[in-house]
Amino acid sequence: MRAVVLLSGGLDSTTTLAMAKMEGFELFALTFDYGQRHRVELDRARDIAKNFGTVDHQIIRIDLRQFGGSALTDSIAVPTHRNQVNIEIPVTYVPARNTIFLSFCLAYAEVKDASDIYIGVNAVDYSGYPDCRPKFITAFETLANLATKAGVEGKNKIKIHSPLIKLSKGEIIQKGVELGVDYGMTHSCYNPGNKGIACGACDSCYLRLKGFQDAGVKDPIEYTKNH
């Protein structure tokens, strides 16, 4: 029983990896080097994949900057934290990102004869990103079973798992702590300083810190700014 897990090196995907492991899957991790500004994310993903005993870990290089269109891959400023969960699509949205990521997961799954794909999208994301919504995941699963040999031949029906999709950040962290995840390995910051230390001020740090607060757990990582 094999699963492909999308692994960014962040808190959500690492928790997702732990959940797939708990289900008893042999793990095949897939990470994208898509012109992120911070290489620290890739290093963390490598360490995490190793730590979880993945059978294989592939890093796919694609350059989404070629099209432009997002603060995460463009040189425009990343917004600092918001006072409320956004109801609009955030500027950090990368066009069709999860469609592209899941497509590669599907190719990887087909080559490795895996029928399960895990993606760590969650409720906080899907309030803002169109491609984090449950109906997007369902539509991708339908597509996946039409797109592949496995689907046509009727064996190994592909299943897309998004186990965090209805969880808040706090609930994700509680779940991960139960599974023994070491969140000290994970990286979330959009604007890290020297040695990859988290800024504590960007959107992503804000949501992470609030999550740990809600979970009643101390965030083990270091921050530039005190909280």
Next chain:
Amino acid sequence: MRAVVLLSGGLDSTTTLAMAKMEGFELFALTFDYGQRHRVELDRARDIAKNFGTVDHQIIRIDLRQFGGSALTDSIAVPTHRNQVNIEIPVTYVPARNTIFLSFCLAYAEVKDASDIYIGVNAVDYSGYPDCRPKFITAFETLANLATKAGVEGKNKIKIHSPLIKLSKGEIIQKGVELGVDYGMTHSCYNPGNKGIACGACDSCYLRLKGFQDAGVKDPIEYTKNH
């Protein structure tokens, strides 16, 4: 009115580009450098994009060889021509290829504010490749409208056009000739020799030559092997 057109430099995608042009779209061409063994394909795509007056032409480098799984990107032998149209999935199948290609088209379309995407899959392909079937295209269109800002905001509904999907090779060539396509610019061979000259013996050359024969038109390209 803008359209993204998937352009390989082959006969089908070039005809598709001509059809999108005829519909009056501003053209944005997208070509993949996915570890094909023959660079001539990319050169032809560049020439064709220029010739058709595309507003923009992007070449995206992705390495599908990283996963393995196909004769077109692996080093295993490409089969020579078959005596009949295959009913099994051919070994030249690349896992999830069209899903990956359309995902990038979607990102490009979203950034360029295009609502139309053209892909030149056809009936000959979809007898063998799962991701060339009409129901795959329909499922991708559904996904596209859930995956993007445009879909969520209800403007610019994305449409996936596959105008060749029910046409035979011969019918495609007839259509292209009507539209003034110069097929001398296009490349189809899986095994080209020096200077990119087509072998005349591989699956792709076989289907192309049969198409020209059926259309009653002379293929303007040169072949190593006489016919």
